[in-house]
Amino acid sequence: MSNLAFATPLRSPAEEQHPRHVEIVSSREQRRARPRVVYAVVVVIGLFVLFMAQLLLSIVVSDGAYRIAALQTSQRDLGREEQALSEQLDLLSSPQNLATQAESLGMVLSNTSPVFLRLADGAILGTATAADAGESVITGASGSLVPNSLLAGVPLVTATPEVDPAIAADAAAAAAAAAAAGTDAAGAPTATPTAGSVASNPTTLPSPVTR
Amino acid sequence: MNDARKTKRRTALAVLAIFAVVSLFVVRLVDIQVVSAAELNKDSLSKRSVSQTTYGSRGNIVDTNGNVLADSVDRFDITASPLLVDTFERDSEDGKSTVEVAVVDAINELSVATGATAADITTALTEKPGANFAYVAKSVTLEQLTAVRALDIPWVYDVLHPSRTYPMGSVAGNLVGFIGTDGPQNGLEVTEDSCVGSANGTSTYERGADGIRIPGSTVTTKEAADGGTLKLTIDSDFQWYAQQTLAQRSIELGADWGTIVVVRVSDGHLMAVADYPSVDPNNVDGVSSSDLGSRAFSSPFEPGSTMKSLTIASLLDAGTITPTTQVTVPGRRDLGNGESIKDSWAHGDIRYTATGILTNSSNIGTSYLTDSLSNKETRRDYMTKFGLNSTTAVEFQGESSGLVRPTTEWDAVTNYAVQFGQGMTATSAQMASAYQTLGNGGVHMPLTLVEGCTMPDGTVTDLPSTEGTRVVSEAAADTTVAMMENVVTQGSLKNALTVPGYNVAAKTGTAEVADANGYGSDRIISIAGLVPAEAPEYAIVVTFAKPDTMKTSGAVASTFKKITTQVIKTFKIAPSTVPATTYPLNF
Numbered sequence: 001m002s003n004l005a006f007a008t009p010l011r012s013p014a015e016e017q018h019p020r021h022v023e024i025v026s027s028r029e030q031r032r033a034r035p036r037v038v039y040a041v042v043v044v045i046g047l048f049v050l051f052m053a054q055l056l057l058s059i060v061v062s063d064g065a066y067r068i069a070a071l072q073t074s075q076r077d078l079g080r081e082e083q084a085l086s087e088q089l090d091l092l093s094s095p096q097n098l099a100t101q102a103e104s105l106g107m108v109l110s111n112t113s114p115v116f117l118r119l120a121d122g123a124i125l126g127t128a129t130a131a132d133a134g135e136s137v138i139t140g141a142s143g144s145l146v147p148n149s150l151l152a153g154v155p156l157v158t159a160t161p162e163v164d165p166a167i168a169a170d171a172a173a174a175a176a177a178a179a180a181a182g183t184d185a186a187g188a189p190t191a192t193p194t195a196g197s198v199a200s201n202p203t204t205l206p207s208p209v210t211r
Numbered sequence: 212m213n214d215a216r217k218t219k220r221r222t223a224l225a226v227l228a229i230f231a232v233v234s235l236f237v238v239r240l241v242d243i244q245v246v247s248a249a250e251l252n253k254d255s256l257s258k259r260s261v262s263q264t265t266y267g268s269r270g271n272i273v274d275t276n277g278n279v280l281a282d283s284v285d286r287f288d289i290t291a292s293p294l295l296v297d298t299f300e301r302d303s304e305d306g307k308s309t310v311e312v313a314v315v316d317a318i319n320e321l322s323v324a325t326g327a328t329a330a331d332i333t334t335a336l337t338e339k340p341g342a343n344f345a346y347v348a349k350s351v352t353l354e355q356l357t358a359v360r361a362l363d364i365p366w367v368y369d370v371l372h373p374s375r376t377y378p379m380g381s382v383a384g385n386l387v388g389f390i391g392t393d394g395p396q397n398g399l400e401v402t403e404d405s406c407v408g409s410a411n412g413t414s415t416y417e418r419g420a421d422g423i424r425i426p427g428s429t430v431t432t433k434e435a436a437d438g439g440t441l442k443l444t445i446d447s448d449f450q451w452y453a454q455q456t457l458a459q460r461s462i463e464l465g466a467d468w469g470t471i472v473v474v475r476v477s478d479g480h481l482m483a484v485a486d487y488p489s490v491d492p493n494n495v496d497g498v499s500s501s502d503l504g505s506r507a508f509s510s511p512f513e514p515g516s517t518m519k520s521l522t523i524a525s526l527l528d529a530g531t532i533t534p535t536t537q538v539t540v541p542g543r544r545d546l547g548n549g550e551s552i553k554d555s556w557a558h559g560d561i562r563y564t565a566t567g568i569l570t571n572s573s574n575i576g577t578s579y580l581t582d583s584l585s586n587k588e589t590r591r592d593y594m595t596k597f598g599l600n601s602t603t604a605v606e607f608q609g610e611s612s613g614l615v616r617p618t619t620e621w622d623a624v625t626n627y628a629v630q631f632g633q634g635m636t637a638t639s640a641q642m643a644s645a646y647q648t649l650g651n652g653g654v655h656m657p658l659t660l661v662e663g664c665t666m667p668d669g670t671v672t673d674l675p676s677t678e679g680t681r682v683v684s685e686a687a688a689d690t691t692v693a694m695m696e697n698v699v700t701q702g703s704l705k706n707a708l709t710v711p712g713y714n715v716a717a718k719t720g721t722a723e724v725a726d727a728n729g730y731g732s733d734r735i736i737s738i739a740g741l742v743p744a745e746a747p748e749y750a751i752v753v754t755f756a757k758p759d760t761m762k763t764s765g766a767v768a769s770t771f772k773k774i775t776t777q778v779i780k781t782f783k784i785a786p787s788t789v790p791a792t793t794y795p796l797n798f
Contacts, residue, residue, distance in 0.1 A: 062419075062425075065424060065425065068424075069424060080285050080353050081353065083284060083285060083353075084284075084285075084352065084353040084354065087282060087284050087376060087378065090278075090279045090282060090378035090379075091378045093278075093378075094378050094379040094380065094382065094451075095379065095382060095447060095448050095450075095451035095452075096379070096380065096382065096451055096455070099451070099455075111773055111776050111777060111780075112776070113710070113711045113712065113776075114710075114712070114713075114776055114779045114780045114784075114786075116783065116785065116786075125712075125785055125786050126711075126712045126786050127711055127712060137452070137455055137456070137459075138455070144455070145454070145455055145458030145459055145462070145489075146380065146381045146382055146451055146454045146455050146458065146489060147380055147381050147489070147491045147494075148377075148379065148380020148381060148382075148491055148493065149380065149491050149493045149494035150376065150377075150378065150380060150493050151380065
């Protein structure tokens with residue numbers, strides 16, 4: 001397109017000065033200098049490896065996403081469970097519950113004369129007097145006067161009753177009699193009394209048998 | 212040449228075409244990227260992204276030992292899609308076959324799991340059959356949620372519903388307050404909202420076709436902020452004992468209301484502020500709104516004779532009396548204009564010392580002692596320095612400042628009456644704060660209910676002030692306490708007030724209550740005191756308002772003694788090793 005093409009001689013003066021025999025066949029050097037198939041193959045394989053690596057990486061990452069999702073769910077659930085349990089613990093350790101439970105077990109709050117035992121020398125400070133059974137704080141008047149609506153469903157712990165074999169046998173016999181009498185309310189679970197187990201009462205907490 | 216021209220024309224055409232196409236693309240590009248970018252972004256995001264609320268957790272309120280008074284918990288709302296309500300297939304227990312579950316059965320199962328009645332659930336599901344959303348049950352616990360999930364009903368869902376619970380119920384319920392559906396409603400939950408309050412955040416993430424979050428796509432648009440932990444000075448075990456004892460005695464006496472305030476004298480920290488009637492923040496239904504707050508802070512009353520201790524301390528500080536100042540007290544003091552001062556019992560002339568006047572709580576005697584310091588302004592200054600006529604440093608919600616009128620409004624009777632606690636008002640908290648001053652060698656410490664607020668990042672704010680102000684000299688304060696010991700050792704209530712092994716200082720109060728028709732038959736009875744008297748550690752004020760069965764301060768003695776004994780036990784006060792100070796009552 002440019003005018004320079006017309007101005008430039010087609011051949012350099014040097015070539016005119018030293019005419020040479022021109023070969024059509026390329027030299028070995030030229031052939032060696034040309035790009036070879038192997039390079040193309042290397043590049044293609046390299047690219048393939050790269051793509052594969054990226055693919056694998058993204059598979060691993062997304063697999064990790066599923067694991068993360070699963071673990072986060074279980075972390076959340078465990079956190080909630082921990083929270084629910086500590087909530088219950090806080091409720092059970094509330095002072096009015098402790099006091100009510102303690103008094104139902106027969107303990108009383110002695111508030112006539114405070115006495116201390118000094119650990120340093122074992123000295124007793126104050127005059128020790130026996131607590132009076134009538135000194136209870138809760139059951140004295142009209143039960144707990146510091147209400148807590150959350151405690152409504154918390155059962156009262158009662159002192160572990162001596163498991164009297166005769167009574168246990170009676171209870172078993174009564175249950176057997178009731179079953180025999182044909183009170184087959186559909187779907188009602190029938191208890192099968194096993195020898196040696198503590199007779200459980202749905203209104204009290206199951207109490208362990210200490211041996 | 213012809214060819215060259217053709218080439219040029221063709222080239223020009225091609226360039227023009229390219230330009231046309233490119234400019235078309237540019238216009239579209241600008242339209243997409245700039246003009247309608249926001250709208251398109253929104254559309255695309257809503258197709259693949261999910262926005263979620265991240266809940267900040269409201270801070271706990273704990274007592275001085277870290278026991279939880281108010282706790283944030285997760286609750287769940289069970290919702291359903293009425294549109295999709297239908298029978299469904301559920302895997303049977305062996306997992307091999309499926310059972311068909313009818314809607315009515317599913318509703319019954321839901322009722323058992325959530326505690327809502329089957330009728331309510333049926334109504335919720337059938338009210339708007341075309342709706343996509345209905346509440347089955349609100350605020351169910353994790354246990355109930357697990358039961359609901361186990362039912363495997365396809366048209367039932369759950370939503371997190373952060374909630375508040377008060378594990379100790381009414382223990383400090385009047386102080387802590389409660390949270391309603393519209394946020395904090397009362398007490399410290401309102402006034403300390405800046406500490407415990409939390410802020411919900413929002414974040415969005417993109418999810419794949421199966422609902423799993425695409426890694427690295429979470430964008431937090433607003434951080435959720437947790438609230439701080441509010442620590443009170445209250446000891447919850449002791450607070451419970453005070454409330455239980457107060458409620459028992461209030462019911463026995465038929466009192467309208469009652470308070471117990473216990474203050475540590477060294478720093479003005481409140482160990483217990485018991486109110487009767489009390490509030491269970493878990494269930495405030497049916498509690499009258501006037502009982503929701505703390506009467507100890509909000510109900511001023513004429514304190515009566517418990518004020519005499521403050522009068523004695525003021526006069527001792529002014530140097531106008533000593534514990535043995537001699538006064539011949541007549542049965543009646545005439546003030547002219549038909550007005551007079553009387554004692555609560557009829558008597559002739561009695562020769563009392565100042566201690567005798569305090570011990571026997573003689574109004575006439577107090578009026579003669581008051582004459583030794585005639586400057587009204589000075590006497591009123593003492594009262595305001597004791598903390599009267601201004602709210603305490605607690606600044607509790609709805610706190611009253613009580614009232615001591617300016618001296619210009621004092622008539623002949625009021626001039627004396629204010630010195631024995633009539634014609635002026637104070638709250639139980641103010642009286643406790645004044646007795647704290649007496650116990651602390653005359654230095655008034657700011658009354659403190661909040662020990663501090665620990666933010667989630669560990670910074671502690673709301674630290675109470677520790678700066679005290681001197682009201683009376685140490686000698687005056689100590690002497691007043693010593694004189695008050697005689698109320699316990701020599702007064703008429705000595706048998707009811709004596710705690711074996713301990714020196715206790717106390718002053719009784721039986722105040723008349725004024726209504727629209729002047730002073731009637733109602734009384735407010737109280738005892739204020741300090742233990743141990745030789746080196747006071749705790750100030751105790753027990754008050755019952757308008758009792759029916761017994762209208763003298765003697766009715767308070769048993770409760771005061773129980774609380775004193777419990778203070779000794781709870782805060783481990785060693786028995787007194789010195790005998791109680793004794794002053795002669797008569798001369």
